[in-house]
Amino acid sequence: MSESTVQTLPRLNEPAPAFKARTTHGEKSLADYKGKWLILFSHPADFTPVCTTEFMAFAKAADTFKAMNCELLGLSIDSLFSHLAWTRNIQEKFGVTIPFPIIEDIKMEVASAYGMVHPGAADTQAVRATFFIDPNGILRAMVYYPMSNGRSIPEFIRLLQAMQTSDKNAVATPEGWTPGCDVIVPPPKTDADAAKRASEGYKTVDWYFSTKSL
Known part of the structure; x- marks a missing residue:
């Protein structure tokens, strides 16, 4: 692998990679979340069953995260129109509204900056990566799951509670x-x-x- 194709992975306790991207809620940047915790999470593709279950679970827990001063931000290497169609489909078929933005990342710019693309899993899809970014923009935790298995949202709530407790005390x-x-x-x-x-x-x-x- 040439030096130009080596992917630099973000590291814990260092500033999270800055980004600005189109989302289902308009343009968003990392700076928009200053003063709040942010959970940035990627999924392999829209209109896939495992991802659908994860997004519904994140949606149902959104108020819990918000009460903890934490925002949610999804991402996949799909178009904005695909995201919009998928979230509307989830609302129609499952009765669940997705209340948080989803990044359009066709050029894989955000996915590459955060190390979400693993060629051993897929060259054109992001793995199930989850990043916890604190109110100062520092990357505090990273969690990776395989393509075949969904994440545990209650565990992410627990982890955020633990980190906030450690910081405070x-x-x-x-x-x-x-x-x-x-x-x-x-x-x-x-x-x-x-x-x-x-x-x-x-x-x-x-x-x-x-x-x-x-």
Whole structure:
């Protein structure tokens, strides 16, 4: 593979690639979402069954995301007219209105910038990629799914809740964490801090493993 065809993938905790594109809700850019969380997600194609189930699930959870100061933005390498026809079809056949924009990306500009096209899966379709971008425009999480399997929207809600909790309280969260569960206190960074950790009032198993409730 020549240097010119190597795809540069975005990286966590760095600025998300800027974009400006036509969508089903008019022109949108990354800058439009400053001050809010953004979940940017790609799908292989319009009028496909797995993608249809995902879009309906995102639509039904849109108010939950909005209450968490998070907007949704879809993308596929399809035309604007295909997007419009598909969303109208979903409303007609399934009774679900898609309330968020979908990017037209015929030239694959946004898909390429975000590493959504994987030649091993398809040269002209985006894989099921999901990107969490924070209110400062920083890429905080990336999740990739295979073409054959739909994403879990409840897991994305849980992950966003966990990241927002970590940001607000300077803590980490354990496997499967949900609101109300204990959080992980960052481990001490010096020998002196490690020696006094057991006396700091946390639920301490050992110097490196302490939890607390919020």
